[in-house]
Amino acid sequence: MVTVVSYTARPRRVLQALLLLIAAGLGVLTYALVGLGRHGEIPDALPAVAIGAGVIVLVLQIAVMWRAPYADPVILPIAVLLNGIGVAMIFSYDTAVTKYIGTTASYASRQQLWTVIGAILAVVVLLVIRDHRILRRYMWIFAVSGAVLLLLPLVPFLTDEQYGSKIWIRIAGYSFQPAELAKICIAIFFAGYLVSRRDTLALAGPKVLGIHLPRWSDFGPILAAWAFCIAILVFETDLGTALMFFGLFVAMLYVATDRLSWLVIGAVMFVPPAIFAATLLGHVRTRFTCWLDPLSSENYGACEQIARGLFGMASGGLVGKGPGGGRPDMVPFGHSDFIYSTLAEELGMVGAFAVLLLYILLVQRAMRAAVGISDGFGTLLAAGLGFVLALQVFVVVGGITRVIPLTGLTLPFLASGGSSLVCNWIIVALLVRMSDAARRPAARRLDGEGSPARRQKLSKDAEDPQRAQEAMS
Amino acid sequence: MNKPLRHVWLVVGVLFVLLFGSTTYFQVIDAKSLNANSHNYRTVYAQYDRHRGPIVVGGEPIAESHATDDAYGYQRTYDPGSLYAPITGYYSVQYGFSGLEKSLNDTLSGESDALFYQRLTDTISGRDPQGATVALTIDPDAQEAAAKALQGRRGAAVALDPETGKVLAMVSAPSYDPNTLATHSAKKAEAAWSELNDDPDRPLSNRAIAGDLYPPGSTFKLIVASAALDSGDYTKDTKIPGPGSFTLPDTQSTLYNHPNQGNTACGADDSSTLSEALQQSCNTSFAKLGIELGQDAVRKKAQEFGFGDRLEIPLSVTPSSMGDDLNDAQLATSSIGQYEDRVTPLQMAMVASAMDNDGKVMTPQLVDEVRTRDQSVISSFSAEQYSQPLSASNAAQMREMMVSTVEDGTGTAAKIDGVEVGGKTGTAEWGDGRTPHSWFVGYADSGDKKVAVAVVVEEGGYGADVAAPIARDVMKAVVSQ
Numbered sequence: 001m002v003t004v005v006s007y008t009a010r011p012r013r014v015l016q017a018l019l020l021l022i023a024a025g026l027g028v029l030t031y032a033l034v035g036l037g038r039h040g041e042i043p044d045a046l047p048a049v050a051i052g053a054g055v056i057v058l059v060l061q062i063a064v065m066w067r068a069p070y071a072d073p074v075i076l077p078i079a080v081l082l083n084g085i086g087v088a089m090i091f092s093y094d095t096a097v098t099k100y101i102g103t104t105a106s107y108a109s110r111q112q113l114w115t116v117i118g119a120i121l122a123v124v125v126l127l128v129i130r131d132h133r134i135l136r137r138y139m140w141i142f143a144v145s146g147a148v149l150l151l152l153p154l155v156p157f158l159t160d161e162q163y164g165s166k167i168w169i170r171i172a173g174y175s176f177q178p179a180e181l182a183k184i185c186i187a188i189f190f191a192g193y194l195v196s197r198r199d200t201l202a203l204a205g206p207k208v209l210g211i212h213l214p215r216w217s218d219f220g221p222i223l224a225a226w227a228f229c230i231a232i233l234v235f236e237t238d239l240g241t242a243l244m245f246f247g248l249f250v251a252m253l254y255v256a257t258d259r260l261s262w263l264v265i266g267a268v269m270f271v272p273p274a275i276f277a278a279t280l281l282g283h284v285r286t287r288f289t290c291w292l293d294p295l296s297s298e299n300y301g302a303c304e305q306i307a308r309g310l311f312g313m314a315s316g317g318l319v320g321k322g323p324g325g326g327r328p329d330m331v332p333f334g335h336s337d338f339i340y341s342t343l344a345e346e347l348g349m350v351g352a353f354a355v356l357l358l359y360i361l362l363v364q365r366a367m368r369a370a371v372g373i374s375d376g377f378g379t380l381l382a383a384g385l386g387f388v389l390a391l392q393v394f395v396v397v398g399g400i401t402r403v404i405p406l407t408g409l410t411l412p413f414l415a416s417g418g419s420s421l422v423c424n425w426i427i428v429a430l431l432v433r434m435s436d437a438a439r440r441p442a443a444r445r446l447d448g449e450g451s452p453a454r455r456q457k458l459s460k461d462a463e464d465p466q467r468a469q470e471a472m473s
Numbered sequence: 474m475n476k477p478l479r480h481v482w483l484v485v486g487v488l489f490v491l492l493f494g495s496t497t498y499f500q501v502i503d504a505k506s507l508n509a510n511s512h513n514y515r516t517v518y519a520q521y522d523r524h525r526g527p528i529v530v531g532g533e534p535i536a537e538s539h540a541t542d543d544a545y546g547y548q549r550t551y552d553p554g555s556l557y558a559p560i561t562g563y564y565s566v567q568y569g570f571s572g573l574e575k576s577l578n579d580t581l582s583g584e585s586d587a588l589f590y591q592r593l594t595d596t597i598s599g600r601d602p603q604g605a606t607v608a609l610t611i612d613p614d615a616q617e618a619a620a621k622a623l624q625g626r627r628g629a630a631v632a633l634d635p636e637t638g639k640v641l642a643m644v645s646a647p648s649y650d651p652n653t654l655a656t657h658s659a660k661k662a663e664a665a666w667s668e669l670n671d672d673p674d675r676p677l678s679n680r681a682i683a684g685d686l687y688p689p690g691s692t693f694k695l696i697v698a699s700a701a702l703d704s705g706d707y708t709k710d711t712k713i714p715g716p717g718s719f720t721l722p723d724t725q726s727t728l729y730n731h732p733n734q735g736n737t738a739c740g741a742d743d744s745s746t747l748s749e750a751l752q753q754s755c756n757t758s759f760a761k762l763g764i765e766l767g768q769d770a771v772r773k774k775a776q777e778f779g780f781g782d783r784l785e786i787p788l789s790v791t792p793s794s795m796g797d798d799l800n801d802a803q804l805a806t807s808s809i810g811q812y813e814d815r816v817t818p819l820q821m822a823m824v825a826s827a828m829d830n831d832g833k834v835m836t837p838q839l840v841d842e843v844r845t846r847d848q849s850v851i852s853s854f855s856a857e858q859y860s861q862p863l864s865a866s867n868a869a870q871m872r873e874m875m876v877s878t879v880e881d882g883t884g885t886a887a888k889i890d891g892v893e894v895g896g897k898t899g900t901a902e903w904g905d906g907r908t909p910h911s912w913f914v915g916y917a918d919s920g921d922k923k924v925a926v927a928v929v930v931e932e933g934g935y936g937a938d939v940a941a942p943i944a945r946d947v948m949k950a951v952v953s954q
Contacts, residue, residue, distance in 0.1 A: 100543065251484075255477040300512055307512060313499045314507035315515050327515060349500040353493065360489055367482050371475060379478070387481055394488040401495035 016073035027084015037324025072435035082413035118425030125429035139192030146185030191380035240407020320348025372438030522546030526604035554650035563651035610639035618950035628930035629680035635826035638835030686815035690901030693810030700774035715739025715758030721802035752882035763808025777862035826925035832863030886941035898936030913940035917948035
């Protein structure tokens, strides 16, 4: 992979500052264009938004220079850019609602507030967590927190069932999607758990159909994770959340053990419950019907949401209607679950591709950190967070574009919603922290908690940066 | 752990390739069919979000679009609302469009091929595209006179320029205000829509060209008389039999010479000249004349006047008709405009116009000119001859007969001082115990101004009393200008 980043210790802070400025500038520009496109005038809040974006970028830059000077210079700018485009698209939805429906919507200003909170939390994470390995010490706390968070929507007085799925909780009038935060907790727990058990898990068991199965005694935790995901699927009736957690677990298990059998087992184990849900749970069954055939007359009533999302995308075409030129108000949840449709309508296929590429780049930076980091825990965590991000984008965009059935997840950084945005900023802060560890020259002298083989490999990589790069390409 | 990381990265790549593919599919490959999907409201909005050209009468816009700040972009307004509604139709978000808004949709919206160059220059110069202006042939004075005269009644009036076929007036009463349907307020439009549809007087139907059609009654005698002259065996002075009553062949039914079983014979010896028979509107004379001529001759003449032909003026005109395979009894009643004869007022105006244009029927047209917003003319009016059912000399004889009908026959109420007025009244039976429809078909010719009219008033009674004065008002509005 050709990249300017090398393993020699180069902080690249100027590059990051430049990229951050460009990212914030693009976000603010899109915001202004939405106002111009919708009403022909620059939005009143533009100076405030521009100053806010500038301050956020400045604070992030200072925090990184101070506490993570060797961090990957691309991660934060991508987050800022995605966040900025998201705010602009939500603003477009708001203005469309005001213009065409006549009611007021203020999702954009709320999202701006959550952006500030998210960025502050990201800085706090950077300042508080000086070394990501600390997290490993609290892995069981994270395990419990994650499990509790995931089960919270099942608590009767907290549950906030929306559109058939119980993946929301409501506290003091605020809706919150606990799965977002649980995602981080569970990823930390998996990383911690798997890094200590990887050697036993990797041991070969019986061979079936040419695949080395793991030992029966190692199935416990896998079954536990599987059961947990099935519980989510059945009781919270959300295929997307279940898919995301199971995918996260299987991917991390595979990275930890390097055993293909885990992937096969994972895939096989997920299919029966998915089929069960698709055939027996009414809500999920509808989602399946709408996945396969949303446009026929008999299905249209139930599948209007996905159909309208597709209409929005089709109206955007290749280059889009322009910021503020589309009709996101005509797509239900055009600001949150269906923001991809809004984006695709206004910025066209070109814009949608650009955003997808930004996600790919972000995932690639996470994988890069995973490769470069010296301890197994860091590798697993970075890879896990990167993969879950990719998986989430796939589940959401795939749901809207009928690759898979539609689920209730939200697009990271873009979709309106405080819990999702804040959690994604935390994830980005963790990635920044780990990329700093991966690229920091001192990090390689410290013996981490990785295996001897890993250390040996890393020292080789240190001697030969080219080789380390090839490992990723 | 680099190998599994590479594999995970590969999986991520595959997942994203799927997303790129699906996005491309729905945004580009399948976009056309999605945009055309009947559930897709965006297409509807896009259609309404177009600066439609105005419809103009006498230099004044009667329908135009104004930019709005709502979902549809433009609001269509009609001023004056109900006067031109049968012509313009409505342009409604909820209920689609009708009238010229429908017939000339491509022109008004700027979509038609003739406007390609205009679209191109608009695109290049970055101007908001605008549809073409459609100027109508309507004479606002005649239209107002007709609407005023028909006020409070059910019926229709059509006025044509006999020499060009220009439609000078087209009124259907009662009318409606298209603004109530064009409103973007769904609630108001729904209320107006159900009110208009529930109205037993059916204000939405255009009685002049496309209602349920009417039996023409005695006005059909003009066609029978034309057929007689055209046969060469008759002149206006030929004596024809016209007894007080006539038992229809092979039936027990008796046809009386005049309405309400009036059995006064048409003249001494139960006979009269063709001219007198028309003047007094003798039923038995024309029933017998029809049988004498034969149904083929009568039908052929009717077709030459336009029966059976669906005209697009560009509003679609329902074809007028007379029954098929008639026996003599049916032919007898058909010849006095009953039985299965069904006509539009426009058709009857065409019949009258031939008399005042040397026997030639001109194709009726509503559109005078189509202009781009830069006033460059896309298409302009050119008169077209539709047919020539009569020779010029026969047409002159018809005129003489029609003039005498107005001078001292049934049509005296249509007289205009100092102007040649010819016509034929009609009193069309259409249901047992119902008041007959009242007709007047005729023309006025002041030398430099000509007009042919047809007026029908539903359940109006005697044509001589009701329709004739209305026709006079309309004709007067044209010839006295």
